[in-house]
Amino acid sequence: MRRALDALYALSAGLAAASLFGIFAVMMIQIALRQFEVQFSGSDDLSAYLCVGTTFLGLAATFKRGELIRVGMFLEKLPTGARRWAELFALALGIAVMGYITWWTAQDVLFSHEIEEVAQGTVPFPLWIPKLVMPVGGGLLLIAVIDEFISVLMGHEPEYVRAAAERAARGDFSAEV
Structure with missing residues (x-):
């Protein structure tokens, strides 16, 4: 199950990267066509749709890597037991919010x-x-948050905390800025 979930997160990151590359391709085509005074109809709309795809499809992988914006200053000050319960509360809240967003999108x-x-x-x-990328990406993030909730419930440290600690140990504070 772990490998299947990790493959799903990697696939979503790959699709987000493909969407980002799509934005680049649309812009380059648009620039090239301008040289011949040809319009690329719908390029602005297409770029906007790909931007949404890049954002939503990248959410799950970004969350699992500990690169989403997260305020841990409060949690880091708590003792281990209280930190676990606060983490579970935050993840449960995340499940509720992402479930709501996924449902309505x-x-x-x-x-x-x-x-x-x-x-x-x-x-x-x-x-x-x-519009389909919003519930798909939101659903993938929902799965990732449920995955972390179950992991923390079983007594494990959240993967995003481990990933952030590994980056800090390497001297990489780019995600913290």
Whole structure:
């Protein structure tokens, strides 16, 4: 199960990277076409959709690596037992919030598909397609938070705490800035 979850997080990070590369490709194509005075219709919308994909698809892997913004100053001051309960509370809150976000973004995708909503830009993209990355990425983050909750419940240190400690031990404080 651990390998399957880690593969899922790696896949989501790969898809986020592909979305980021897609933004680059759209921008380069747009620049090249300008030289020939040709418009790339829908490029702004496509870049925006890929930006959302990059953000949402990268959430789970970023969380597991301990690179999401997290305020640990309070938790670090607590004794070990209290820290574990505070961590469980924070993860439970994260599960509730991500469950809510995933549910409602999925409902928005279904509604957009049902009413055949299209983009208002130059190219009428069906909006349910780019909106789909929000519940998928949110759902992946929800799985990652549940994964950490179960891990902490079983008495293990959260993976994101271990990852941050390993970076600090190497002298890499880039995620802390």
